[in-house]
Each structure stands twice: as C-alpha cells, then as structure tokens.
Amino acid sequence: MNKFHNIFFDLDDTLYDFSAASRESFHEAYDLLGYDRFFPSFQEFMDIYTPRNLELWKEYGKGTITKDELNKQRYNHPLQVVGIHDEELAARFCREALSRIPTKNILIPGAIEILEYLYPKYNLYILSNGFQELQAHKMQTAGLSKYFKRLILSDHIGINKPRRELFEYALESTSSQLEESIMIGDMFETDIAGAANIGMAQIFFNRQSISPLPFTPTYEITKLSEIRGIL
Helix, strand or coil: CCCCEEEEEECCCCCHHHHHHHHHHHHHHHHHHHHHHCCCCCCHHHHHHHHHHHHHHHHHHHHHCCCCHHHHHHHHHHHHCCCCCCCHHHHHHHHHHHHHHHHHEEEEEHHHHHHHHCCCCCEEEEEECCHHHHHHHHHHHHHCCHCEEEEEEEHHHHCCCCCCHHHHHHHCCCCHHHHHHEEECCHHEEEEEHHHHHHCCCEEECCCCCCCCCCCCCCCCCCHHHHCCCC
16 A cells, blocks of 8 residues: 555646636637637637736746736737737636636546546545636536545635645645645646645646656656556
8 A cells, every 4th residue: 555645636637628628618709709800810819828828827826916917917918919908808708718618528538537546545635726716616517526525726825836835725724644645737837846845745747748857756647547556
C-alpha cells in the first residue's frame, strides 16, 4: 500500500475539458452576438483572445488583478484589437459564454474510469482556481460531483494557487495530513509548483508534453489511466 490517503485534483483540463467546453460556448456567443461583423472568422477571434487570456490568468493567480478585472479585460481585448470599444457588448459576451460553459458535458478521456478506480480507495477533493458560480455546476452536469468529498476553491478565501495559503487551507479544511496527500493537475505553475512549495507530492498531468520542466515533479503522466500505476 502507498502512503497516500487524500487526493487533491485540479478540475479544469485535468478532469473536465474546460478548453473544449469554452470553445463551444464562445462559438455560440460569437454567433449569437454577430461577432462576424468584426472578425473574419471565429478562429481569428480566438487567436486574439487566447494569449491575452493566458496572461490575465497568470496575473489573477498572482493576485495582481481581481476576478472582475480578469473578466472585463479578457472579453474587451479582442474587440479593442479590431477597433471596437463597446464594454456592454463585451460584458454580454462574457455573460453568454459563462452561462453556457457549465452546461457542457465534456470530460478528459479516462476521467470517469480513473475516478471509479480511486473513489473506493481514497478521499478525493477538488482544488481549483475556477469560479465558484461555475465549478459546482460543471461537476454536476458532467457527473463528477458524486466522487468528491469537497470542492475547495480559491474563491472561498480569495487566494489562488500556487500560493501556499490555499494549499494549507485545503489540508486544514479536510483534516488531511500533508505527508498523506497528493496533488494532481495539468498546470505546472499553479498545481505542481504550488504543491511542491509546501512539500506535498504531485502528479503532473503533462497533456501538452511540456519539456523541459522547471523541476522534476514527484510523478509525471500523459494520460489519466497512468495514475493506476502510481496510486
């Protein structure tokens, strides 16, 4: 038997295919609001949106911008790039897109199978920087809720991964011992570095085959099914 009893999973793009769900939802909002007036194609819109969105999420993770600022800036940015300054339109796009995302039942391949394997053996928790108004709904829609004892969000305490305070809160609020706990996630900077910073074991779900890594995680996988060989 291994020493682990508590597993903290990231949700988005680790179990729930947030990238695919977002793309579908954005395309629906794009069509609904007639964004083809401004962009030659939906793909061009996404090519403008995506890099700025990633930058803003990093800032949000560091605590340098708020959730409201994140949403305002990332949805205004594509319009501003093409010379459109319409904050109400951007805000409507935000509402339309975010209302659709949690209705999508799109999981990472192997998610249910690995949870069925782990659920009888471990205490399972979600530890996410995602928004409170979305995460529980997404989990319910995708059939994930029943596997987890608790959903722990950065929204709960206003501190994001990778900051150690969120990991400490997760351990304390679940009565989990550090040496008996492990973090599984797809984002090295937040999930893996954050867990390592407090001495928690990690499984890096390296879906994008990122190399080289800043440091060697405790374990590394490219498919969820590989967790069986670790836990």
